[in-house]
Amino acid sequence: MKVRGLPYKNICLPEGFSFAAARAGIKASGRPDLALVEASPGTTAAAVFTKNRVVAAPLEVGRASLAATRGRVRAVIVNSGNANCATGKAGMQACQNVCRELARLLRVHANEVFPSSTGIIGIPLPVEKIVSTLPELTAERSATKQGIADFARAIMTTDTRPKLACATFRSGKSAVNLLGVAKGAGMIHPHLATMLVYVFTDIAASPADLKLLLTNCCQQTFNCISIDGDTSTNDTVLLLASGRSGVSLERPSARKDFSDALLRVCQSLAEQIVFDGEGVKHVIHLSVEQARNRKEAGQVAQTVAHSLLVKTAWAGADPNWGRILAAVGRSGIALDPARVSIQIGDQIVCRGGMGCAFDQKRAHRALAQPRCEIRIFLGRGRATIRFLTTDLTAEYVRINADYST
Numbered sequence: 001m002k003v004r005g006l007p008y009k010n011i012c013l014p015e016g017f018s019f020a021a022a023r024a025g026i027k028a029s030g031r032p033d034l035a036l037v038e039a040s041p042g043t044t045a046a047a048v049f050t051k052n053r054v055v056a057a058p059l060e061v062g063r064a065s066l067a068a069t070r071g072r073v074r075a076v077i078v079n080s081g082n083a084n085c086a087t088g089k090a091g092m093q094a095c096q097n098v099c100r101e102l103a104r105l106l107r108v109h110a111n112e113v114f115p116s117s118t119g120i121i122g123i124p125l126p127v128e129k130i131v132s133t134l135p136e137l138t139a140e141r142s143a144t145k146q147g148i149a150d151f152a153r154a155i156m157t158t159d160t161r162p163k164l165a166c167a168t169f170r171s172g173k174s175a176v177n178l179l180g181v182a183k184g185a186g187m188i189h190p191h192l193a194t195m196l197v198y199v200f201t202d203i204a205a206s207p208a209d210l211k212l213l214l215t216n217c218c219q220q221t222f223n224c225i226s227i228d229g230d231t232s233t234n235d236t237v238l239l240l241a242s243g244r245s246g247v248s249l250e251r252p253s254a255r256k257d258f259s260d261a262l263l264r265v266c267q268s269l270a271e272q273i274v275f276d277g278e279g280v281k282h283v284i285h286l287s288v289e290q291a292r293n294r295k296e297a298g299q300v301a302q303t304v305a306h307s308l309l310v311k312t313a314w315a316g317a318d319p320n321w322g323r324i325l326a327a328v329g330r331s332g333i334a335l336d337p338a339r340v341s342i343q344i345g346d347q348i349v350c351r352g353g354m355g356c357a358f359d360q361k362r363a364h365r366a367l368a369q370p371r372c373e374i375r376i377f378l379g380r381g382r383a384t385i386r387f388l389t390t391d392l393t394a395e396y397v398r399i400n401a402d403y404s405t
Contacts, residue, residue: 011145012166014177014202016040016242019147020140021154024133026081026119026126032154034130036137037076037198038106043242045073045114046210048218050235056085057095057125058115059234065099065111071207073240074112076198077102078155080183083234084117084125094127101131105138116196118157118183118234148181155183155196158399160276165268167261171247171254176203178258180265184273195222197237197269203258204243213259214239221266224298225274225388226305237266274388279395282314282367286387287375296333297385300376303331304389311392314372319363321349328376339379345372 018038026033047066049059066073077098084091099113106113117125141147152162163182168175184195199214218237239262247254274283286305291297304310307327313320321342328340337353345366347358366372 010166011148011164012168012177012179013143013145013148014179014200014242015143015244016043016202017200017240018141018143019151020137020142021147021150022133022137022140024079024126024129026079026129028081032150033079033081034133034137035078035080035151035154036102036141037151037200037240038138038141039074039076039240040242040244041074043073043240044205044207044210045071045238045240046207046214047114047239048214048237052235054086056083056117056121056234057087057091058084058117059236060092061095061099062114062116062236065114066207068111069109071210072112073114073238074108075102075106076114076116076238076240078116078118078151078196079125079130080117080155080157081119082117082123082125083119083121085234086122087124091125094125097127098125098130098134102134102138105134114238116155116234116236116238118155118196148179152181152183155181157183158278159183163269163272163276165265165272167265169257169261171245171251171257174245174247176245176247176254176258176261177201178261178265180269182269182273184276195235195237195273197222197266199237199239199262199265200242201240201258201262202242202245203247203249203254204245205241205249205258209249209255210239210241213262217259217262217266220263221270224301224386225270226302226390271388274390277390277396278399279393279397280390281393281395282317282369282391283371284314284389284391285371285373286389287373287384288378288387289375289384290378290380291333291383291385292381293383294385296380297378297383298387300328300331300333300378301385301387301389303327304376305387308392311390314367314391315393317364317367319344319349319358319360319367321355324374324376325350325353328378333378333380335378335380339377341377341379343373343375343377
């Protein structure tokens with residue numbers, strides 16, 4: 001099985017999907033801001049959404065549509081530049097109007113259209129601009145690598161580059177393809193992030209099986225990344241299966257291969273999101289080890305990853321292990337500090353809750369690299385979690401200080 005990211009020439013094309021993008025005039029920059037996927041009849045779907053209690057209109061509509069169709073989707077419509085969140089009944093009606101008009105053009109049911117939005121919160125969705133662009137958008141759809149590339153760019157907001165990953169495996173004489181497309185660079189935090197992720201595959205699968213595999217996969221990937229500790233209102237991970245490969249998920253060997261491929265595609269997308277984080281200079285591979293269970297390890301990882309003092313130390317490549325130890329201590333875990341050790345790069349810098357001799361220049365050089373590994377040993381058990389996070393730079397502040405203006 002192969003898993004690939006960019007460039008576009010390496011993109012695999014799952015059968016049963018066509019893509020398009022257009023300019024609807026939502027973004028002030030004039031860049032493409034409306035994207036479409038059309039799925040073949042019989043396509044099944046499952047989704048995972050944000051845990052934020054403030055939820056955007058497209059999530060409400062999409063959730064209800066999946067329930068109404070029992071996991072059947074014929075089209076995905078995404079706009080960028082406007083979140084359509086905190087827009088009241090007008091926002092819901094605008095989203096529903098877009099779905100109805102697209103359904104009319106594609107000759108499908110409105111409930112079979114899955115909407116997504118990303119951008120600024122609290123601004124009315126320019127529904128007239130979107131609806132008037134739909135004929136052009138639908139006319140442009142194609143099952144090509146260029147169509148995928150256009151789709152990936154149109155869903156971007158503060159991203160500096162599109163994010164794609166794909167995998168292929170064989171089952172008998174048939175090939176099964178998976179293609180993942182994501183956007184996200186800020187408001188990144190478990191459960192989920194300002195993140196839209198779409199995974200397309202041509203395997204045949206029930207919505208229930210897709211939901212089980214997707215949920216398990218997200219726990220190990222998108223729920224193990226954080227840039228700034230903020231969970232957005234629009235986060236969605238959608239998995240679509242066209243069934244066009246002729247391979248069924250009910251085949252045990254295919255199920256295992258598909259599960260592995262889905263995990264690798266989502267891992268790649270998660271890493272691409274973190275590496276494209278707003279203002280990020282250093283990506284930290286944070287491991288919390290010797291915990292009693294994964295939940296405990298995750299609690300410690302999130303506390304460390306969200307500490308402003310820790311993140312600014314990482315920005316300066318400062319091996320200030322005391323900040324990390326202090327964050328571990330306030331994580332809410334009833335640990336014994338005398339059992340805690342910390343490693344930066346290839347050096348133990350704190351042993352048994354106390355400082356120990358280490359080469360500070362070498363630790364600084366390790367943190368100054370684009371990637372650095374930091375390991376925290378709790379001395380409580382055997383559970384481990386691996387978490388991707390970042391530093392916090394002045395550039396992040398600049399980007400977000402004037403985001404809406």
